[in-house]
Amino acid sequence: DAGITQSPRHKVTETGTPVTLRCHQTENHRYMYWYRQDPGHGLRLIHYSYGVKDTDKGEVSDGYSVSRSKTEDFLLTLESATSSQTSVYFCAITQTGGPNTEAFFGQGTRLTVV
Amino acid sequence: GQQLNQSPQSMFIQEGEDVSMNCTSSSIFNTWLWYKQDPGEGPVLLIALYKAGELTSNGRLTAQFGITRKDSFLNISASIPSDVGIYFCAGPTRDLMTTDSWGKLQFGAGTQVVVTP
Numbered sequence: 001d002a003g004i005t006q007s008p009r010h011k012v013t014e015t016g017t018p019v020t021l022r023c024h025q026t027e028n029h030r031y032m033y034w035y036r037q038d039p040g041h042g043l044r045l046i047h048y049s050y051g052v053k054d055t056d057k058g059e060v061s062d063g064y065s066v067s068r069s070k071t072e073d074f075l076l077t078l079e080s081a082t083s084s085q086t087s088v089y090f091c092a093i094t095q096t097g098g099p100n101t102e103a104f105f106g107q108g109t110r111l112t113v114v
Numbered sequence: 115g116q117q118l119n120q121s122p123q124s125m126f127i128q129e130g131e132d133v134s135m136n137c138t139s140s141s142i143f144n145t146w147l148w149y150k151q152d153p154g155e156g157p158v159l160l161i162a163l164y165k166a167g168e169l170t171s172n173g174r175l176t177a178q179f180g181i182t183r184k185d186s187f188l189n190i191s192a193s194i195p196s197d198v199g200i201y202f203c204a205g206p207t208r209d210l211m212t213t214d215s216w217g218k219l220q221f222g223a224g225t226q227v228v229v230t231p
Contacts, residue, residue: 033219035221040200040223041223042118042120042221042222042223042224043157043219043221044203044221045218045219045221048218058218067186072203090116090157092156092219100149102159102162103155103159103204103219104159105158106156107156108154108155
């Protein structure tokens, strides 16, 4: 199994509060991603990183920010959580950004915003 | 943006039956990936396809990369209870605005498989 750890695994927070989710990898992979999973939508990319301090937006980036100060850690921050951000969040890693890319996923973080 | 249309949305099958699902796109993909997600877990890669027409097996699973490069199929033969879960197709999109573009995966909405004894 790929060494990917997400924390926390579950969190309940109030609307308007900041929340940070952490993804930690031990594979030394260059690329890291944050997805959210909602019923009927599959997985949708929030942000991704292609190196330390190099990040870019995905298709559903509004309301989220990310940081990557070390190869092994990729943080996802909800500056002011809203109920629409209740979801299951998955971190993923890939070794390269090339066309034959295979992604490995963490176990997910279930976030509930009340 | 590019969309992957996955069908069916759900399947209720009896143990021992075969399962077929497919994924189509209006755009060409150079790679097709099939993932399975068990309840409460992250997706796990089942099969990766890299060439048009390619047929690849992984145990009871068989997947094909369509000749047009716009579709892919996954078959599960002789289903067993542990086949229950959500199956996703995925392919790397190409964002012409960035150089590190192939790592972004576009996912289908998933096929929920339920296996009854």
